[in-house]
Amino acid sequence: MCELMGMSANVPTDICFSFAGLMQRGGRTGPHRDGWGVVFYEGKGYRLFRDAMPSSESELAGLLRELPIKSCTVISHIRKATRGKITLENTHPFVRELWGRSWCFAHNGTLKGVRRRSLDFYRPIGTTDSEHAFCWLMNALRSRFARPPRPTTFWRQVYSLARELDTLGSFNFLLSDGRYLGAYCSTHLSWLTRCAPFGAAELIDDELRVDFATVTQPTDVVTVVATRPLTRNEIWTTMAPGSMTVFADGRPWLSLGS
Amino acid sequence: MCELMGMSANVPTDICFSFAGLMQRGGRTGPHRDGWGVVFYEGKGYRLFRDAMPSSESELAGLLRELPIKSCTVISHIRKATRGKITLENTHPFVRELWGRSWCFAHNGTLKGVRRRSLDFYRPIGTTDSEHAFCWLMNALRSRFARPPRPTTFWRQVYSLARELDTLGSFNFLLSDGRYLGAYCSTHLSWLTRCAPFGAAELIDDELRVDFATVTQPTDVVTVVATRPLTRNEIWTTMAPGSMTVFADGRPWLSLGS
Numbered sequence: 278m279c280e281l282m283g284m285s286a287n288v289p290t291d292i293c294f295s296f297a298g299l300m301q302r303g304g305r306t307g308p309h310r311d312g313w314g315v316v317f318y319e320g321k322g323y324r325l326f327r328d329a330m331p332s333s334e335s336e337l338a339g340l341l342r343e344l345p346i347k348s349c350t351v352i353s354h355i356r357k358a359t360r361g362k363i364t365l366e367n368t369h370p371f372v373r374e375l376w377g378r379s380w381c382f383a384h385n386g387t388l389k390g391v392r393r394r395s396l397d398f399y400r401p402i403g404t405t406d407s408e409h410a411f412c413w414l415m416n417a418l419r420s421r422f423a424r425p426p427r428p429t430t431f432w433r434q435v436y437s438l439a440r441e442l443d444t445l446g447s448f449n450f451l452l453s454d455g456r457y458l459g460a461y462c463s464t465h466l467s468w469l470t471r472c473a474p475f476g477a478a479e480l481i482d483d484e485l486r487v488d489f490a491t492v493t494q495p496t497d498v499v500t501v502v503a504t505r506p507l508t509r510n511e512i513w514t515t516m517a518p519g520s521m522t523v524f525a526d527g528r529p530w531l532s533l534g535s
Numbered sequence: 536m537c538e539l540m541g542m543s544a545n546v547p548t549d550i551c552f553s554f555a556g557l558m559q560r561g562g563r564t565g566p567h568r569d570g571w572g573v574v575f576y577e578g579k580g581y582r583l584f585r586d587a588m589p590s591s592e593s594e595l596a597g598l599l600r601e602l603p604i605k606s607c608t609v610i611s612h613i614r615k616a617t618r619g620k621i622t623l624e625n626t627h628p629f630v631r632e633l634w635g636r637s638w639c640f641a642h643n644g645t646l647k648g649v650r651r652r653s654l655d656f657y658r659p660i661g662t663t664d665s666e667h668a669f670c671w672l673m674n675a676l677r678s679r680f681a682r683p684p685r686p687t688t689f690w691r692q693v694y695s696l697a698r699e700l701d702t703l704g705s706f707n708f709l710l711s712d713g714r715y716l717g718a719y720c721s722t723h724l725s726w727l728t729r730c731a732p733f734g735a736a737e738l739i740d741d742e743l744r745v746d747f748a749t750v751t752q753p754t755d756v757v758t759v760v761a762t763r764p765l766t767r768n769e770i771w772t773t774m775a776p777g778s779m780t781v782f783a784d785g786r787p788w789l790s791l792g793s
Contacts, residue, residue, distance in 0.1 A: 365580025402635055
């Protein structure tokens with residue numbers, strides 16, 4: 278099993294704190310030694326960092342903890358390989374363009390036989406069931422909608438496609454185009470919204486503690502989604518299996534199937 | 536005008552030396568203050584680093600000079616904005632998937648009216664003429680070939696499409712899927728192949744000197760392509776306007792129109 282982390286914020290926000298916790302699970306406090314990746318959206322653009330080595334030992338991951346990258350939408354993933362070799366092209370998140378937007382996807386779980394599903398437009402670069410599922414999802418959305426539909430229509434469609442793939446195994450995933458962050462829970466996914474009054478948070482996986490009151494404005498709203506809660510002293514919402522929550526501007530915006 | 540740099544090698548090679556020279560042109564020895572980007576292929580996967588700030592001041596560019604990234608195929612670009620705002624999504628290289636391969640593209644020049652050309656499958660994320668031209672190129676290749684053709688057939692098609700777009704202005708570009716590196720010269724592009732016996736090279740743009748004999752094996756072959764020669768003491772081949780050279784495993788592999 279891999280671990281997912283996502284962030285939605287109403288102002289460009291530094292993810293270092295949560296990222297630091299997640300990266301520790303990549304080989305140190307967790308068994309996810311088979312690569313890691315993170316995408317930071319910046320407007321319609323994005324920065325994608327990936328490595329096929331354990332995040333807890335990755336030089337690049339170390340540098341990222343220092344870089345002052347701020348973003349409103351982030352998707353991160355650390356990998357425990359179940360399908361596909363340990364290579365860069367098999368490392369999440371995966372990216373494809375649809376309707377002139379960059380869509381990023383990261384998956385936690387295993388989908389039996391998904392690679393037997395035929396693909397039309399989008400083809401996987403690597404050999405994971407995850408990327409194949411993503412391509413299938415994007416193909417289905419492209420054929421269903423010639424032009425971008427209303428967001429609610431779009432995410433309802435994503436949800437019904439997710440439900441279909443979910444029957445093949447476990448399909449926890451994060452999907453975003455930089456504006457919305459969709460989180461589908463197949464087995465495990467939790468989220469937490471931080472807003473004023475901000476308090477202090479302590480990472481479960483690292484000797485880190487941050488008092489958000491000192492690094493935020495009263496109007497900031499930030500939601501973090503993760504496979505397992507990242508902090509020990511905050512109350513996380515555990516998502517129900519088979520449900521999807523879409524976040525926008527740091528808050529839950531649409532809830533489906535729960 | 537922007538500056539391009541590409542590399543093709545027969546073994547994973549450290550590009551830091553040439554990259555260091557190029558980055559100096561991004562705001563210090565050159566006027567290209569409007570962002571930079573570099574893609575390193577690793578098998579079928581790639582690492583893409585981009586920044587919308589001058590490369591000579593970019594923290595990320597500085598870190599890259601330290602990171603031990605080795606690659607057989609690299610495309611790099613520093614930008615002087617002529618079309619499109621200075622944003623991350625307008626920063627080269629651009630990437631699209633075709634036939635299960637990641638294609639990267641970087642352009643130097645300006646194409647008048649290219650954005651009036653209709654697009655079908657691939658759509659630009661940003662607003663540059665360069666990304667529009669890339670999408671048009673990929674659309675044309677996808678409609679021409681349902682399946683990947685023989686490499687010579689493919690690159691001849693790329694060349695004839697490049698010739699067509701070249702009539703709209705200047706269209707120096709680099710295109711790669713990680714195996715081949717295509718370099719089309721509209722106005723300015725030079726390349727240099729380094730192989731045994733290796734000597735020393737001195738960067739024109741930086742106080743850097745490296746003796747390749749000390750960092751290479753006798754069997755290594757590396758070609759570097761750049762808008763302008765990067766070293767002062769080596770003999771670069773200046774490409775003829777309207778010609779394209781495709782490199783593979785560090786050597787010129789196919790030459791068209793020269």
